[in-house]
Amino acid sequence: MNRVAIDQDRCKACRLCIGACRLNLLALGQSLNAKGYHPVEITDRARCVACAQCAAMCPEGAIAVYRGVKRTSA
Amino acid sequence: MSEQIEERAVFERTRVLTAKHTHYCPGCTHGIAHRLVAEVIDELDIQEKTIGVCPVGCAVLAYEYFDLDMQEAAHGRAPAVATGIRRVLPPDRYVFTYQGDGDLASIGMAEIVHAANRGEKITVIFINNGIYGMTGGQMAPTTLPGVKTTTSPYGRAPEECGHPIRVSELLNTLVAPRFIARGALSNPREIARAKKLIRQAFELQHTGFTFVELLSTCPTGWGLPPEKAMRWLEHNMMPFFRTGVLRAPDAMPESATPYAPDLSNDGGAAKNGAAT
Numbered sequence: 001m002n003r004v005a006i007d008q009d010r011c012k013a014c015r016l017c018i019g020a021c022r023l024n025l026l027a028l029g030q031s032l033n034a035k036g037y038h039p040v041e042i043t044d045r046a047r048c049v050a051c052a053q054c055a056a057m058c059p060e061g062a063i064a065v066y067r068g069v070k071r072t073s074a
Numbered sequence: 075m076s077e078q079i080e081e082r083a084v085f086e087r088t089r090v091l092t093a094k095h096t097h098y099c100p101g102c103t104h105g106i107a108h109r110l111v112a113e114v115i116d117e118l119d120i121q122e123k124t125i126g127v128c129p130v131g132c133a134v135l136a137y138e139y140f141d142l143d144m145q146e147a148a149h150g151r152a153p154a155v156a157t158g159i160r161r162v163l164p165p166d167r168y169v170f171t172y173q174g175d176g177d178l179a180s181i182g183m184a185e186i187v188h189a190a191n192r193g194e195k196i197t198v199i200f201i202n203n204g205i206y207g208m209t210g211g212q213m214a215p216t217t218l219p220g221v222k223t224t225t226s227p228y229g230r231a232p233e234e235c236g237h238p239i240r241v242s243e244l245l246n247t248l249v250a251p252r253f254i255a256r257g258a259l260s261n262p263r264e265i266a267r268a269k270k271l272i273r274q275a276f277e278l279q280h281t282g283f284t285f286v287e288l289l290s291t292c293p294t295g296w297g298l299p300p301e302k303a304m305r306w307l308e309h310n311m312m313p314f315f316r317t318g319v320l321r322a323p324d325a326m327p328e329s330a331t332p333y334a335p336d337l338s339n340d341g342g343a344a345k346n347g348a349a350t
Contacts, residue, residue, distance in 0.1 A: 001079070003081065009095070010095055012099075012100035012101070013100060014100035014101030014293075014300040015101070015299070015300060015301055016101055016300050016301060016304070019301045019304075020261070020262055035095075037100070050084045051084075052084045052085035053262045055084075055085040056085070056262040056265050056266065057106070057261075057262055057265070058105070058106075059096075059098065059101060059102055059103060059104070059105025059106050059109075060095070060096060060105050061087045061088075061091055061105065061109050062087075063085070064083065064085060064086045064087060065083075065084040065085040066081040066082065066083055066084060067081070067082050067083075067084050068079045068080070068081055069079070069080050069081070069082050070077060070078075070079060070080075071077070071078050071079070071080045072076070072077050073076055073078070
């Protein structure tokens, strides 16, 4: 499964990543970080296609994106 | 036979940025611009050979965010400081300045024009958001006509304050620069394009002066939420500040042609009795 890792402490809840996600998988969460913002969370991880558009928009460099690749080994 | 899921990084924070959290407002495009410059330096593998020069303005603390050798300059004088660094250090180093529109297009207009005119082998990253961010939203030389700021409360009046300056076009009238381009940081596609421009500029730096203008937002100064500010940029700034490559080694404008007059030809001045 693909993974979007959002640095909760770094996020300033500017919503640019929310607008960049074509699948509308990102939303502001309920938690509060040390800066006083509600950091972004991914709502439906299973649907993420790891396009990394959210990370491309993030001014804080708070988002990392990983693609899950199936590996078959003998 | 077993099947396992392996993770491959699609996007990770570049190592050329430090771990420090930025002081920028939420949604400020400085963060995006920093990241693009850092990623280009990372991709070109020149981290150990790069020296950055910081401006005065919101990006005054950029030396805290780049994991590079950085030098702070007096307001607007980053191109002059970069000139000194370039001339003192071995030629394989990369020197860049990172300046906003208040720093570069206002107080530092003389320095940027003359550094460009001398063809200093530096890269200038110019952040144009049409407002003074750090000092609280005053009118900049790049503010669009009619835009209300704290020093143009009825909107910028061109008959009083002049029209906004297109710095890239202005520098494009000079002979020496090797690369001048303008990008925008308004959406993922434009950001990808902007990164290519920055990369080209760094790759061409050792051939001469290179300049990349990045159209940016100031959500706080403009009084708009970050995403609306991005749309405002696209609809209002981009028609006037056209994005694209203005000059590159394979696409030089006529203004880049050096002029070497034949000084032995006095044009018949002596015959007419003019002093020689």
